[in-house]
Amino acid sequence: xxxxxxxxxxxRDEVAKHAWTLFAAHGYEATTVDQIADAAGxxxxxxxxxxxxxxxxxxxxxxxxxxxxxxxxxxxxADEAAWPALRAAFSVTLALQEQHHEKxxxxxxxxxxEPALRATAETRRRLWxxxxxxxxxxxxPSTGAGDRPDTRAVAVAASAVACLEAAQIAWAExxxxxxxxxxxxxxxxxAPLA
Amino acid sequence: xxxxxxxxxxxRDEVAKHAWTLFAAHGYEATTVDQIADAAGxxxxxxxxxxxxxxxxxxxxxxxxxxxxxxxxxxxxADEAAWPALRAAFSVTLALQEQHHEKxxxxxxxxxxEPALRATAETRRRLWxxxxxxxxxxxxPSTGAGDRPDTRAVAVAASAVACLEAAQIAWAExxxxxxxxxxxxxxxxxAPLA
DNA sequence: TCCGTCCGTGACACTAAGTGCCAACTTCGC
DNA sequence: GCGAAGTTGGCACTTAGTGTCACGGACGGA
Numbered sequence: 001x002x003x004x005x006x007x008x009x010x011x012r013d014e015v016a017k018h019a020w021t022l023f024a025a026h027g028y029e030a031t032t033v034d035q036i037a038d039a040a041g042x043x044x045x046x047x048x049x050x051x052x053x054x055x056x057x058x059x060x061x062x063x064x065x066x067x068x069x070x071x072x073x074x075x076x077x078a079d080e081a082a083w084p085a086l087r088a089a090f091s092v093t094l095a096l097q098e099q100h101h102e103k104x105x106x107x108x109x110x111x112x113x114e115p116a117l118r119a120t121a122e123t124r125r126r127l128w129x130x131x132x133x134x135x136x137x138x139x140x141p142s143t144g145a146g147d148r149p150d151t152r153a154v155a156v157a158a159s160a161v162a163c164l165e166a167a168q169i170a171w172a173e174x175x176x177x178x179x180x181x182x183x184x185x186x187x188x189x190x191a192p193l194a
Numbered sequence: 195x196x197x198x199x200x201x202x203x204x205x206r207d208e209v210a211k212h213a214w215t216l217f218a219a220h221g222y223e224a225t226t227v228d229q230i231a232d233a234a235g236x237x238x239x240x241x242x243x244x245x246x247x248x249x250x251x252x253x254x255x256x257x258x259x260x261x262x263x264x265x266x267x268x269x270x271x272a273d274e275a276a277w278p279a280l281r282a283a284f285s286v287t288l289a290l291q292e293q294h295h296e297k298x299x300x301x302x303x304x305x306x307x308e309p310a311l312r313a314t315a316e317t318r319r320r321l322w323x324x325x326x327x328x329x330x331x332x333x334x335p336s337t338g339a340g341d342r343p344d345t346r347a348v349a350v351a352a353s354a355v356a357c358l359e360a361a362q363i364a365w366a367e368x369x370x371x372x373x374x375x376x377x378x379x380x381x382x383x384x385a386p387l388a
Numbered sequence: 389t390c391c392g393t394c395c396g397t398g399a400c401a402c403t404a405a406g407t408g409c410c411a412a413c414t415t416c417g418c
Numbered sequence: 419g420c421g422a423a424g425t426t427g428g429c430a431c432t433t434a435g436t437g438t439c440a441c442g443g444a445c446g447g448a
Contacts, residue, residue: 004424004425032403032404032405033404033405033406034404042426042427043426043427043428044405044427044428045407045426045427045428045429046425046426046427048405048406048407049425049426052406053405053406054405083384115313118312118313118316118317119309119312119313119316121316122312122313122315122316122319123312125316140383150364151360151361151364151376151379151380152379152380152382152383153383154360154364154380155356155357155360155361155379155380155381155383155384156383156384158353158356158357158359158360159352159353159356159357159384161356162349162352162353162355162356163349163352163353165352166345166348166349166352167345167349170344170345170348182345185345185346185349186345186346186348186349187349188346189334189346189347189349189350190277190349190350190353190384190385191384191385198395198396226432226433226434227433227434227435228433236397236398237397237398237399238398239397239398239399239400239436240396240397240398242434242435242436243396243397246435247434247435248434
């Protein structure tokens, strides 16, 4: 990573910090790019050189978790079945999320409450499923011909992500609950976690 | 329904017809509201009195399917388990979709390919899960205390919808495949359809 | 028949996201 | 010190979406 890349990262972090302060104070949609740029001490135009759009500030955090989950899934024993492996892989995020609940709870709630973030929520889902599906495929019982293997892996990965989301929103809305228990409940209701 | 409501419906249909012609020709994002309004012979401002936004033209169709599925689920035998009941309820849409494949295939592809429709895809998912979760709850094995019954139902309904989506996109991308078989594959990989 | 009212409509102005373009400035190697 | 390359900010533009106002037709009552 070059010197300029470091500087760029530092600036991105700085801008994001100001943005999240504003989001927390006034909400996502009510915060304009002008306000963020002003707070960060740069012009509107320059903001768009660091972030493709306002939503990238939010997506940034979500992509990170996706990568964590994907690497965790890759490190599960090879003979473990898809559903329990996904459940186990989710644990890394769960721990981090409960640890930083004062940050992740508002994020989850914002992601549900702000209509302007729906596209971002969908983007996150797609990215996660895209990352997890290939790793899930190998853990599925093989069918004879295997003519269309992708669909099954995508379905399983997407279902697991859907369960995670259900657990996350329940956790965010009900302080004091255990994210791990909620996820066990959610995934266990769909298929046995064996 | 009053006289004015009928007229309103007729105009909405007329506008939608023109809009879909333009979408098919140039894509969703590339089609501006001005063009739609012009084609429909009304002012831009009046378009927004009939549709909350450009995306409502797309959402309209998707909500319809959701209602069909929900009523179908309500009519399944009461003692049927959640997963097979959801699979069976999806059949109504499947049949309609394969019947009008020349319309529904481009819709599915557009929904995946156009970034501007990601928020719409997310909205559809939420609406569907919201409708299906309450009907799913009663078909779940009861837990002793039942302290948080919603989460499980939401997880199961959301997983089923995720499977449906996986099947739909595979079907849209691979002409000649059977939507029913793809859905059986997808849902069967997550949990036994018993 | 005339008058007031309600409703749909169009025109205008405005905000906000996002993009293209250009000129000024900084930084770095030579 | 000089030139090249990268960074920045300003300006203009497009598009979605909203608020406001004034015009015009349909309808009912006096």
